[in-house]
Amino acid sequence: MPDASPPDPRTLTPEFAFARAWHDRLGLVRGDDDWATGLWKQNEPCVVVTDGRHVVLDGEHLELLPPSQAPPGDRAVLGEGDGGPTYLAVLVDEVPEQSGRVSTREAAAALDPLGGSLMAHAAGLANWHRTHPRCARCGAETVAADAGHVRRCPVCQASHFPRTDPAVIMLVIDSVDRALLGRQRVWPAGRFSTLAGFVEPGEALEDAVRREVAEEVGITISTVSYGASQAWPFPSSLMVGFFAVAEGTDIDVDGVEIAEARWVTREQLTALAAGGSVRLPGRLSISRWLIETWYGGEVPGNW
Ligand SMILES: [Zn+2]
Structure with a gap:
């Protein structure tokens, strides 16, 4: 036999x-708030906007906005990919209906590898932030920290990490x-x-x-x-x-x-x-x- x-x-x-990440998440530096804040002064289109369920496509690429045109929302640093800008994300409650808006599943099938890598990171963060607004230990409202990769409780000081x-x-x-x-x-x-x-x-x-x-x-x-x-x-x-x-x-x-x-x-x-x-x-x-x-x-x- x-x-x-x-x-x-x-x-x-x-x-x-999503077989592998195509961007460097810059995990060693994203705890530096001054550095993260400075990235939002870039002029190049580098911001992914997502609610975790939708993104906006420009052809087979993610639509990227200059930071000055990004909507309000939780901010996150995604990282560097192709020698271009440092990619950022704005995590919104709902991506408005507009030309190019697709579900993240549809986008997964359409996107180039770097775009898919950035979207998976941003959408995962957005899904987590949206569903974890409060401290699991004491119930207080938490605030985003570490360039969008932690939520901290101002009452009991607990740190909560994306699941x-x-x-x-x-x-x-x-x-x-x-x-x-x-x-x-x-x-x-x-x-x-x-x-x-x-x-x-x-x-x-x-x-x-x-x-x-x-x-x-x-x-x-x-x-x-x-x-x-x-x-x-x-x-x-x-x-x-x-x-x-x-x-x-x-x-x-x-x-x-x-x-x-x-x-x-x-x-x-x-x-x-x-x-x-x-x-x-x-x-x-x-x-x-x-x-x-x-x-x-x-x-x-x-x-
Ligand atoms: Zn707490």
């Missing part, structure tokens, strides 16, 4: 949205190198992807992979191998991608999150995808990348 061998992450090149919610996303393969695809109960027939789930408190990533696979499809996992990760600021996730080797092949779907799961060989997937009876996520997502990394090339069609 051949051994399933997950791809070696050292040989992989992640190619999907990121880790989720594991995994392609399960069996001992004869078939892949397991699942369909969530809320998805239409034919829409399939990898399995995924949130990491729980006190849980290692590998254990989260094993638990989620066991819960969703009743399969025991032996080896768990890291593949790549993807920032997913909708609103605040980090998708950590793995290949997981199954010990058995009997599927027992939970019927709650997963309605249907099936093993496929590469040949079967080729035929199912070409015929449209299996549709995979778009190339924006790490799930597509996990599947195509196993498959060894591009699979036709998408959601």
